[in-house]
Amino acid sequence: MSGKKLAADIKACVKSRVEKLSLMGIDVGLALMQIGGTASDEQYLNTTVSVSRTVGIKTYEYRLPETASLNEIINTINNINADERINGLLVLFPIPRRINPRRVVNAILPEKDVDGLGSTSVGMFAAEESMFQIFDKDDFGSGSDSGGLAVRNMACVPHGFLPCTPFGVIRLLEHYGVEIKGKNAVVIGKSLAVGKPLALMLLAKEATVTICHKSSADLAAHLRNADIVCAATGVSGLIKGNMIKEGAVIVDIGINIMPDGSFAGDVDFESVAPRASFITPVPGGVGPVTIATLLENTLRSAQNNVLLKTPLILP
Numbered sequence: 001m002s003g004k005k006l007a008a009d010i011k012a013c014v015k016s017r018v019e020k021l022s023l024m025g026i027d028v029g030l031a032l033m034q035i036g037g038t039a040s041d042e043q044y045l046n047t048t049v050s051v052s053r054t055v056g057i058k059t060y061e062y063r064l065p066e067t068a069s070l071n072e073i074i075n076t077i078n079n080i081n082a083d084e085r086i087n088g089l090l091v092l093f094p095i096p097r098r099i100n101p102r103r104v105v106n107a108i109l110p111e112k113d114v115d116g117l118g119s120t121s122v123g124m125f126a127a128e129e130s131m132f133q134i135f136d137k138d139d140f141g142s143g144s145d146s147g148g149l150a151v152r153n154m155a156c157v158p159h160g161f162l163p164c165t166p167f168g169v170i171r172l173l174e175h176y177g178v179e180i181k182g183k184n185a186v187v188i189g190k191s192l193a194v195g196k197p198l199a200l201m202l203l204a205k206e207a208t209v210t211i212c213h214k215s216s217a218d219l220a221a222h223l224r225n226a227d228i229v230c231a232a233t234g235v236s237g238l239i240k241g242n243m244i245k246e247g248a249v250i251v252d253i254g255i256n257i258m259p260d261g262s263f264a265g266d267v268d269f270e271s272v273a274p275r276a277s278f279i280t281p282v283p284g285g286v287g288p289v290t291i292a293t294l295l296e297n298t299l300r301s302a303q304n305n306v307l308l309k310t311p312l313i314l315p
């Protein structure tokens with residue numbers, strides 16, 4: 001399952017809608033904040049900036065030093081919150097250990113939390129107030145672009161944004177026609193950004209969901225029964241061919257940087273691919289869809305902003 005085609009579809013749709021807003025004199029803006037950070041963070045940031053440019057979204061980069069205080073960080077976020085040019089803010093994770101990440105993401109206004117990690121976004125999602133987005137038939141990149149603002153049934157209902165990576169995984173599965181309902185899905189990893197929300201999305205789609213993690217006693221036993229395996233562990237090559245069921249669907253969400261600088265997933269592609277019915281590569285799988293989804297969320301934020309701030313004109 002290549003993510004490139006789906007990502008291209010989503011981006012084309014976002015681009016045409018960004019252009020429509022542009023005709024109304026409205027620019028879409030995305031802020032990216034990095035606190036300290038590694039070379040791979042830098043690379044992800046640069047990729048996101050250049051992809052944003054291709055769809056016409058303006059980017060604003062905030063690079064704070066490793067030594068930045070919580071106060072500096074919160075002040076910078078407050079500035080971004082108040083900045084009318086900016087519709088979304090992504091704070092690159094992980095951040096320095098001495099800073100409480102919850103303080104940081106919760107400083108982001110929920111309407112600009114396009115990464116979906118703040119408490120309001122997580123809460124609305126867990127309460128199924130924003131889950132409708134994974135059921136949206138008129139979705140971006142689905143080929144049925146009805147094109148406008150208010151036509152999207154729920155667009156004007158205040159809602160939290162869905163975290164980009166798990167949302168992207170659901171999109172990828174559906175793009176390739178993978179049936180989720182009634183299937184045994186095993187999610188490996190329980191992070192707030194990926195494993196946990198992905199498990200809830202699969203559950204909303206009525207899969208029978210198992211979440212495995214570092215303390216799981218017998219991962220292989222769970223995998224033997226799994227129709228869909230989603231690996232988000234950060235351990236390269238953890239999943240081997242002899243662990244999975246013949247014909248399983250394998251989604252590799254790991255992005256592990258190898259000593260030689262190349263990317264590797266959590267799945268040992270060589271041994272798993274021959275047994276899988278579908279498998280996502282790394283790179284070129286989930287990653288590009290994640291970025292496209294981030295841009296889509298940012299566009300939605302801008303559209304909501306237009307809807308909320310345009311006075312109602314009665315005929």
Ligand SMILES: Nc1nc(=O)c2c([nH]1)NC[C@@H]1CN(c3ccc(C(=O)N[C@@H](CCC(=O)O)C(=O)O)cc3)C=[N+]21
Pocket residue numbers: 041043044047090091092093094115164165255282283284285286287288289290291
């Ligand atoms: N708050 C937060 N949200 C994130 O979404 C987030 C984050 N922090 N911290 C860092 C990770 C990393 N991440 C990637 C997403 C896509 C690719 C991607 O598209 N990679 C390409 C390869 C790109 C290349 O070759 O340079 C691919 O998989 O095909 C990579 C990395 C999002 N992250």
